[in-house]
Every structure is written in structure tokens, then in C-alpha cells.
Amino acid sequence: MPISATRPAGFAGRFRAVIARELRPTLRLAVPLALAELGWMAMGIVDSLMVGRLPRSAVALGAVSLGSTLYHTVAIFANGLLLGLDTTVAQAFGRGDHDDARTSLRTGIVLALALSAPVMLAASLAPAVVRRAGVAPEIVAAMAPFLRALNWGTPPLLFYFALRRYLQAVNIVAPVTFAYISANAVNAFFNWVFIFGHLGSPAMGVSGSGWSTCVARIYMAAVLAAAAWKAARAAPYSKAPAVDWVRVRRLLGLGLPAAMQILMEIGVFATVGTLIGKLGAVPLAAHQIAINCAAFTYMVPLGISSAAAVRVGNALGRGDSEGARDSGWMAILLGAGFMAAAGVFLAAMPRVIARAFTGDGAVISAAATLLMIAAAFQLFDGLQTVATGALRGAGNTRTPMIANLAAYWLIGLPVGCVLGFKLRWGAAGLWAGLCVGLILLGTGLLAAWHRTSALRNCRTAELPN
Numbered sequence: 001m002p003i004s005a006t007r008p009a010g011f012a013g014r015f016r017a018v019i020a021r022e023l024r025p026t027l028r029l030a031v032p033l034a035l036a037e038l039g040w041m042a043m044g045i046v047d048s049l050m051v052g053r054l055p056r057s058a059v060a061l062g063a064v065s066l067g068s069t070l071y072h073t074v075a076i077f078a079n080g081l082l083l084g085l086d087t088t089v090a091q092a093f094g095r096g097d098h099d100d101a102r103t104s105l106r107t108g109i110v111l112a113l114a115l116s117a118p119v120m121l122a123a124s125l126a127p128a129v130v131r132r133a134g135v136a137p138e139i140v141a142a143m144a145p146f147l148r149a150l151n152w153g154t155p156p157l158l159f160y161f162a163l164r165r166y167l168q169a170v171n172i173v174a175p176v177t178f179a180y181i182s183a184n185a186v187n188a189f190f191n192w193v194f195i196f197g198h199l200g201s202p203a204m205g206v207s208g209s210g211w212s213t214c215v216a217r218i219y220m221a222a223v224l225a226a227a228a229w230k231a232a233r234a235a236p237y238s239k240a241p242a243v244d245w246v247r248v249r250r251l252l253g254l255g256l257p258a259a260m261q262i263l264m265e266i267g268v269f270a271t272v273g274t275l276i277g278k279l280g281a282v283p284l285a286a287h288q289i290a291i292n293c294a295a296f297t298y299m300v301p302l303g304i305s306s307a308a309a310v311r312v313g314n315a316l317g318r319g320d321s322e323g324a325r326d327s328g329w330m331a332i333l334l335g336a337g338f339m340a341a342a343g344v345f346l347a348a349m350p351r352v353i354a355r356a357f358t359g360d361g362a363v364i365s366a367a368a369t370l371l372m373i374a375a376a377f378q379l380f381d382g383l384q385t386v387a388t389g390a391l392r393g394a395g396n397t398r399t400p401m402i403a404n405l406a407a408y409w410l411i412g413l414p415v416g417c418v419l420g421f422k423l424r425w426g427a428a429g430l431w432a433g434l435c436v437g438l439i440l441l442g443t444g445l446l447a448a449w450h451r452t453s454a455l456r457n458c459r460t461a462e463l464p465n
Contacts, residue, residue, distance in 0.1 A: 080259025094317020412437020
């Protein structure tokens with residue numbers, strides 16, 4: 001039989017073998033982590049629903065929305081600085097070096113606590129910044145006490161982030177999911193107590209939502225601390241872990257590009273939202289509907305991305321470059337499959353989805369157009385998100401940062417501005433620019449992972465010196 005005739009059968013056989021070997025363990029990590037990401041998003045929705053019942057709900061909602069956005073921009077950047085734990089812990093666990101994994105955890109906790117002060121300082125300056133930017137005084141007045149309360153939850157939040165990176169890297173994910181799901185109940189309960197003044201508490205209004213979130217973050221950190229302590233008892237130390245200051249520098253070397261990549265991604269969508277705000281209330285309302293839908297679908301590949309980082313890191317840690325390649329491709333396939341289905345769903349019923357948010361015919365029409373554009377980039381958003389995680393597991397956080405800068409800021413945003421303002425496509429033009437950027441980003445990072453996974457002789461990722 002000719003060689004060319006045997007290749008398809010050989011490829012099909014290998015593909016089936018990879019599916020059989022990788023699908024179940026990848027799903028075992030990815031599903032709980034995707035649920036955790038959805039739980040993170042749900043906490044913001046619960047806050048909005050609760051403060052929306054206050055008198056002058058428009059001011060209350062505006063204060064919570066603006067305050068949360070400003071705070072999370074800073075906090076998620078700090079979380080990005082801890083993403084180096086995905087690489088160091090996963091690879092140490094893969095080679096069976098539990099002491100090294102715990103040394104990375106302790107170092108990450110020290111880094112998290114050290115980051116708390118600058119994050120809190122930056123968040124405390126936000127009211128003055130938005131006041132100077134011309135935000136309505138009544139919104140700033142309501143936002144300031146909310147942000148102050150939210151800010152006290154910074155140390156437990158960053159402590160939680162460090163514990164989460166460690167636990168998922170050692171394949172302990174159930175507590176992560178449980179923490180987020182149950183924290184939503186904790187948050188909802190204390191929202192009811194603090195916002196409206198039940199069970200002897202004064203009625204704090206908007207600031208009560210900040211305090212309830214603070215309590216929920218303390219709770220989440222406690223849940224993961226208990227899980228980490230239980231894991232430590234199951235596998236005792238052969239030597240006491242210590243803070244490794246060289247490792248702090250290495251974690252920052254991995255984490256800073258990842259944090260910059262996250263900041264650039266958040267920043268471009270925030271910039272587009274601001275530009276659309278200049279077009280009027282209808283385009284802005286349509287943008288909010290479409291971005292909420294896109295953010296919801298994005299949570300699933302984001303969870304798969306974390307699973308990819310862990311699976312790739314574990315495989316490289318045990319010197320299995322072929323296993324790392326297969327794990328990365330399996331995760332990318334799952335992310336692409338989910339987002340392709342999400343794209344079909346958004347394209348099939350954009351007006352139905354928009355109508356669930358509003359009864360305004362003009363907003364429904366505008367949102368339906370943006371949802372069609374969102375449908376077009378779903379697949380590529382899934383590809384870029386999961387490929388970023390796979391590359392992080394291999395110790396490569398710089399490529400996604402550079403790719404985000406080029407695709408979003410050097411190409412997508414300028415194209416969007418030309419289409420939106422010069423060609424007068426409006427919000428659809430700005431979203432079309434984002435679509436172009438995401439197509440390039442997804443394609444580019446897929447190629448980067450293909451190149452990385454082809455390095456069969458690469459056993460472990462090199463950490464920055």
C-alpha cells in the first residue's frame with residue numbers, strides 16, 4: 001500500500017488515541033474551573049441585582065458598575081502577576097517535587113501580600129480620578145464608600161488568587177469551584193443584611209454591597225486555605241518550605257507579561273466602550289448587551305485555558321514533551337468546539353437574545369448587529385484564550401503579550417476607529433475592528449503553540465533568570 005494512503009489512517013488512529021487519553025483528564029480540570037469563572041461573574045450580577053432595588057437605582061447601579069470596573073482592572077492586573085505559579089507549580093508537581101511546588105506557593109503568598117498595598121493605594125485614588133474626568137458627582141459620591149469597603153477585601157482576594165493557582169496546578173480543583181459557588185450565597189446573604197439593614201445591621205446602601213463582597217472574599221480565602229492545609233497533611237514536607245527571593249523575581253518575570261496581556265485585553269474593550277459612549281445612549285446600551293453575552297461565553301474557554309496551563313506544565317515537569325503537546329491541543333480543541341457552538345447560537349437568534357435585555361426596538365436592532373459580529377469572533381476568541389494558557393504552561397508568557405499588543409492596539413482598534421468614525425459605521429465599525437484583531441490574535445497564538453509544541457526535545461520551560 002502506498003505511504004500516502006496509510007497516513008490518514010495513521011493520523012486518525014493517533015487522533016483517537018489522543019482523545020481517549022486526554023479528553024477525560026482535561027474535562028476533569030476544565031469543567032470545575034469554567035464553573036469557577038462563571039461564579040466570579042455571577043458575584044457581580046448579584047451585586048447589581050441587589051443594589052438595583054435601592055431608591056435612585058440608576059445612581060446605585062452606576063456607582064457599583066464603575067467602582068467594580070476600576071477596582072477589578074487593578075486587582076486582575078495583580079492576579080496576572082501571580083500567573084507564573086501556573087508554570088512553576090505545575091511543572092514541579094509534574095516531576096513529583098512537592099517541596100518545590102510548596103516553595104512556589106509560599107513565595108506566591110508573600111508576593112500576593114506585598115501587592116496588596118499598591119493595589120489598595122491605586123483603588124483609593126480612583127474616586128479623585130473619575131471626579132476629574134467629569135463623572136457625575138452623585139455617582140462619585142455613591143461610588144467612593146463602596147470602593148473603600150471593597151478595597152479592604154484586597155489582601156484576602158490576592159491570598160485567594162495565590163492559593164487557587166497552587167491548588168489547580170496540583171490538580172485539586174473541587175475546592176476552587178465550591179469556594180466560588182458558595183461565595184455567591186455568602187455574598188447574596190450579606191448584601192441583604194448590609195444594603196437594606198437586616199439582622200441589626202444599619203442600612204448601608206451601596207457601600208453595603210462592598211462590605212458583603214469583602215466578607216465573601218475572606219470566606220473564599222479561608223476555604224482554599226483549608227484545602228491547601230489538607231493537601232499538605234496528605235503529603236508531608238521532606239523539608240520546610242522557605243521564601244525564595246530569586247523565585248520572586250522569576251515569578252514576576254513570568255507574571256508581568258501575563259499581567260500586561262490581561263491589561264491590554266481589558267483595556268481595549270474598555271476603550272471601545274468609551275468610544276461607543278460618544279455615539280449616544282442607544283449604541284452604548286447595545287454595546288453593553290453584546291459585551292455581556294461575549295463575556296459570559298468567554299468564561300468557559302478561560303476555565304479551559306487554566307486547565308491547559310496545568311496539563312501542559314505537569315507534562316513538561318515529568319519530561320513528557322509529547323504529552324504536553326497532546327494536552328495543549330486537546331484543550332484548544334475543547335475551547336474551539338465550545339466557542340464555535342456559542343458562535344452558532346449567537347448568530348441564530350441575535351434579536352431574541354437582545355430582547356431578553358430590553359424592549360426598546362432601536363436598542364434591539366443595534367444589539368443584534370453587534371451580536372452577529374460577536375458570533376463571528378467566538379471561535380478565534382476561544383483559540384487565543386486556550387492557546388495563551390497552553391503557552392503559559394510551557395513558560396511562554398511574552399508571546400501572548402506581544403500578540404495582544406499587535407492584534408488589538410496596533411491593528412484592531414485603529415481599524416475599528418476608521419470603520420466606526422471615518423466610514424460612519426458607528427458601534428458596528430468599532431466591533432468589526434475588534435473582530436479583525438481577534439481573528440489575527442487567535443490565528444497567531446495558534447501558530448505560536450504549534451511552533452512551541454513542535455519542539456520535541458524541550459523538556460521543561462526555562463524560567464527567566
